[in-house]
Amino acid sequence: MSLRLENITVAVPDGTTRRVLLDRLDLGVQPGETVAVTGASGSGKSTLVAVAGLLRAPDEGRVLLGGTDATALNDRGRVRLRRDQVGIVFQSPNLLPALTAREQVEVVAHIAGALDATARARAVDLLERVGLADRLDARPAELSGGERQRVGIARALMNEPTVVLADEPTASLDPERGQAVLDLLLDEARRVGAATVVVTHDPDQAARADRHLHLSRGTIQAGSRA
Amino acid sequence: MYLALRELRVARGRFVLVGAVIALVAMLTTMLSGLANGLVDDGISGLRRLPMTHLAFQHGAEETFSRSTLNDRDLERWSGVEGVEASPLGVSFVNARTESGKTVDVALFGVPAGSFLAPRHDAEEALAGPPGLVLSHEFEEQGIEVGDRLTIVGVDEEVPVLGFTYAGSYGHVDIAFTSLETWQSLLYGDNARGRFSAIALQGDPDTVAAAAERIDAADGTATVTKQEAYAGSPGYAGETQTMSMIQWFLLVISALIVGAFFVVWTMQRARQIAVLKALGASRGYVARDAVGQLVVVLLLATALGGLVAFGAGALVGNTAVPFRLAAAPALTALGLLVVAGLLGCLAGIRKVVSVDPAMALRSAD
Numbered sequence: 001m002s003l004r005l006e007n008i009t010v011a012v013p014d015g016t017t018r019r020v021l022l023d024r025l026d027l028g029v030q031p032g033e034t035v036a037v038t039g040a041s042g043s044g045k046s047t048l049v050a051v052a053g054l055l056r057a058p059d060e061g062r063v064l065l066g067g068t069d070a071t072a073l074n075d076r077g078r079v080r081l082r083r084d085q086v087g088i089v090f091q092s093p094n095l096l097p098a099l100t101a102r103e104q105v106e107v108v109a110h111i112a113g114a115l116d117a118t119a120r121a122r123a124v125d126l127l128e129r130v131g132l133a134d135r136l137d138a139r140p141a142e143l144s145g146g147e148r149q150r151v152g153i154a155r156a157l158m159n160e161p162t163v164v165l166a167d168e169p170t171a172s173l174d175p176e177r178g179q180a181v182l183d184l185l186l187d188e189a190r191r192v193g194a195a196t197v198v199v200t201h202d203p204d205q206a207a208r209a210d211r212h213l214h215l216s217r218g219t220i221q222a223g224s225r226a
Numbered sequence: 227m228y229l230a231l232r233e234l235r236v237a238r239g240r241f242v243l244v245g246a247v248i249a250l251v252a253m254l255t256t257m258l259s260g261l262a263n264g265l266v267d268d269g270i271s272g273l274r275r276l277p278m279t280h281l282a283f284q285h286g287a288e289e290t291f292s293r294s295t296l297n298d299r300d301l302e303r304w305s306g307v308e309g310v311e312a313s314p315l316g317v318s319f320v321n322a323r324t325e326s327g328k329t330v331d332v333a334l335f336g337v338p339a340g341s342f343l344a345p346r347h348d349a350e351e352a353l354a355g356p357p358g359l360v361l362s363h364e365f366e367e368q369g370i371e372v373g374d375r376l377t378i379v380g381v382d383e384e385v386p387v388l389g390f391t392y393a394g395s396y397g398h399v400d401i402a403f404t405s406l407e408t409w410q411s412l413l414y415g416d417n418a419r420g421r422f423s424a425i426a427l428q429g430d431p432d433t434v435a436a437a438a439e440r441i442d443a444a445d446g447t448a449t450v451t452k453q454e455a456y457a458g459s460p461g462y463a464g465e466t467q468t469m470s471m472i473q474w475f476l477l478v479i480s481a482l483i484v485g486a487f488f489v490v491w492t493m494q495r496a497r498q499i500a501v502l503k504a505l506g507a508s509r510g511y512v513a514r515d516a517v518g519q520l521v522v523v524l525l526l527a528t529a530l531g532g533l534v535a536f537g538a539g540a541l542v543g544n545t546a547v548p549f550r551l552a553a554a555p556a557l558t559a560l561g562l563l564v565v566a567g568l569l570g571c572l573a574g575i576r577k578v579v580s581v582d583p584a585m586a587l588r589s590a591d
């Protein structure tokens with residue numbers, strides 16, 4: 001199991017009471033498996049991604065990435081684990097305005113202290129795979145929404161992650177372009193064998209994943225295999 | 227600093243304003259350092275040039291010549307000390323009228339002809355003859371020539387100009403040397419009774435200090451080092467304090483400006499920082515990136531401001547403004563400026579490291 005969430009509870013203060021966003025949630029994703037998560041707005045989908053991506057600590061429960069219990073690590077250890085094992089595709093592409101497409105991907109290796117010739121070649125290779133071979137030196141302002149999200153996908157794969165998380169990666173794209181970007185993400189994630197969780201609003205998109213989960217009242221309500 | 231340097235290159239415009247302000251502060255700091263040197267020169271260069279190590283003043287005179295009167299008896303005590311040379315020194319400020327009727331301020335230094343204080347050999351000879359003045363070169367610029375006769379205002383005595391020397395100035399007034407007898411007669415007339423202002427001493431610091439302890443106690447004198455005596459120069463303490471106060475203010479201003487910019491800029495970059503962290507960057511990584519970026523701006527702008535000031539300094543160098551740029555104090559001041567800016571950044575560093583990486587998950591608008 002590449003990604004394992006055990007008994008995850010997240011609650012936030014809500015006036016005088018506490019509002020439970022995730023309620024003893026369990027989820028396991030195999031290497032190379034893709035899981036789509038749907039749910040109403042405010043149902044806790046982004047919270048789930050934040051917990052799985054170690055961007056937010058759960059109030060209760062354990063998060064295991066590639067067999068390592070992240071909840072047992074200190075801050076520094078969690079940052080490392082995220083750096084080495086997790087790739088995230090954000091809802092807004094979140095590209096860094098000053099960097100070219102190539103640099104957006106390279107910076108991941110720089111953060112890991114491993115920006116060498118091999119890494120540079122790998123960044124170019126990933127960008128070619130997402131269809132941006134001729135946009136390597138374009139900055140975000142010069143890229144279309146779809147192209148930006150493709151750069152985001154290449155960036156998420158740069159650290160050879162065991163877990164890929166995507167939070168509504170196609171929300172800002174029209175349906176046609178969104179479909180293409182999602183297919184690309186799923187294909188690439190399967191190719192590299194990453195356990196993948198994609199949050200989406202679109203049932204058509206959800207159907208393309210290996211498994212489709214629906215989040216409601218803090219837990220997974222229904223599961224289906226594609 | 228992968229992101230920081232690229233951002234500096236691409237978004238150069240964002241840093242122009244803060245860079246310009248830092249450069250201006252650096253310029254001001256450099257100019258101020260030159261002005262401080264110039265004022266010090268103007269205040270005490272005459273004392274600095276005299277080949278003495280210590281000065282003995284009258285007790286309570288607070289290193290001020292005009293408040294100090296000693297006489298030959300005090301001198302005798304020092305004359306007997308082995309390894310220490312002692313010379314009486316008369317210092318007073320007078321007005322002198324030139325032949326063209328103009329009045330000039332003169333710091334009149336009375337020195338015995340044979341004294342180790344006599345500025346140069348030819349000057350020493352001049353002082354040995356009939357009464358006359360050896361003037362600081364600055365007087366030449368006012369059109370005074372050798373052979374001119376200056377009238378000392380008040381006593382209405384005429385004294386001839388015997389020559390010029392690099393005497394410097396004291397209390398912002400250019401110095402004229404004369405023999406001690408001439409000085410005494412100009413000041414006291416026929417009633418000098420061996421009086422002068424202070425005793426100049428030259429000797430090994432330990433020897434002088436040991437003798438000073440004994441003589442000061444017995445004689446009611448106050449012996450200080452030459453550097454300590456600078457404080458008695460009119461205006462010296464006030465000027466140096468004002469200068470250093472302005473310099474401290476500039477340091478504080480610089481720290482505040484850089485710190486404020488850093489915080490505002492960090493808030494604008496918060497999402498970028500969150501993205502870096504979400505990509506696995508440690509607190510150290512984002513902190514180095516953010517601070518490093520501003521340090522680059524700080525260094526470039528400071529260097530630019532310093533260079534411009536040195537250029538401008540060369541232009542004012544030959545005017546009446548007391549201004550002298552020296553590399554060491556100017557570089558020290560600029561270095562402190564960079565340190566102050568860095569401290570300003572570090573004060574805001576919490577803003578950077580505390581950015582929540584989960585922010586990257588929220589939609590941009």
Ligand SMILES: Nc1ncnc2c1ncn2[C@@H]1O[C@H](COP(=O)(O)OP(=O)(O)OP(=O)(O)O)[C@@H](O)[C@H]1O
Pocket residue numbers: 012013021039040041042043044045046047048
């Ligand atoms: N730190 C927090 N403090 C208070 N409330 C929070 C916090 N984080 C999330 N919430 C709330 O928890 C709920 C779930 O948020 P989350 O972003 O996970 O929903 P979501 O399923 O991603 O919704 P959407 O489809 O709109 O993106 C929301 O109502 C949100 O306002």
Ligand SMILES: [Mg+2]
Pocket residue numbers: 045046047167
């Ligand atoms: Mg969401």
